[in-house]
Amino acid sequence: MISQLAIEQTISSFQALHERLNLHRTSDVSFFPEWQLPTIELADSEKTFLDHLKQRYYNYYNAGLLTEGTVLLSIVAPLLERLGFHEPPFFVQSEVPVSLEVKERNEIYRGRMDVLVIRENLWVLTVEAKRSKFAADLALPQCLAYVSASPQQPSFGMVTNGSDFIFCKVADGIYDFSDPLSLLSRQNRLYEVATILSGLKEGSFRS
Secondary structure, three states: OOEEEEHHHHOOOHHHHHHHHOOEEOOOOOOOHHHOOOOOOOOHHHHHHHHHHHHHHHHHHHOOOOOHHHHHHHHHHHHHHHOOOOOOOOOOOOOEEEEEEEHHHOEEEEEEEOEEEEOOOEEEEEOOOOOOOOOHHHHHHHHHHHHHOOOOOOEEEEEEOOOEEEEEEEEOOEEEEOOOEEOOOOOOOHHHHHHHHHHHHHHHHHO
């Protein structure tokens, strides 16, 4: 008999990710070069926009109003709009059902993502900020589970709680993730976030 399990409840740690889905993190630094892009000089208009988004983040952060909804509507959605992710062949969806079968364990994992899904191999997941006290990396096991369910490999994900942005990659049962890119840094790390997303978008066109 096949067991049907909820991803959010059963894949809540890296140990569960390893044991249940047989995913393993690689130590090969060359596995995920897509997030280690060379610094690209952005146009002044792009810098102005990203600086505005960072200031908007600080407004919500200082007021203690960072929630999943405000992160999505005020930071993530405008960023994706600016980078052209709302135009074909990309499509943004929310509340997307995900099913992942593990035949060796006779289990099917199901979930419904409060996410934006982009062309099946790039997933963007926002997590509850809880006034910035919810670490973005706590959502990584769940995001990696969703990303591994993508029919197209390698596949990529981004997790953010508004304060930190973390990218991840899955291919053939192996995964890795980036360093956190924090908006609490003095420099605007959204420059790097936008550069990485643009690179993944261009890579998706070629895949």
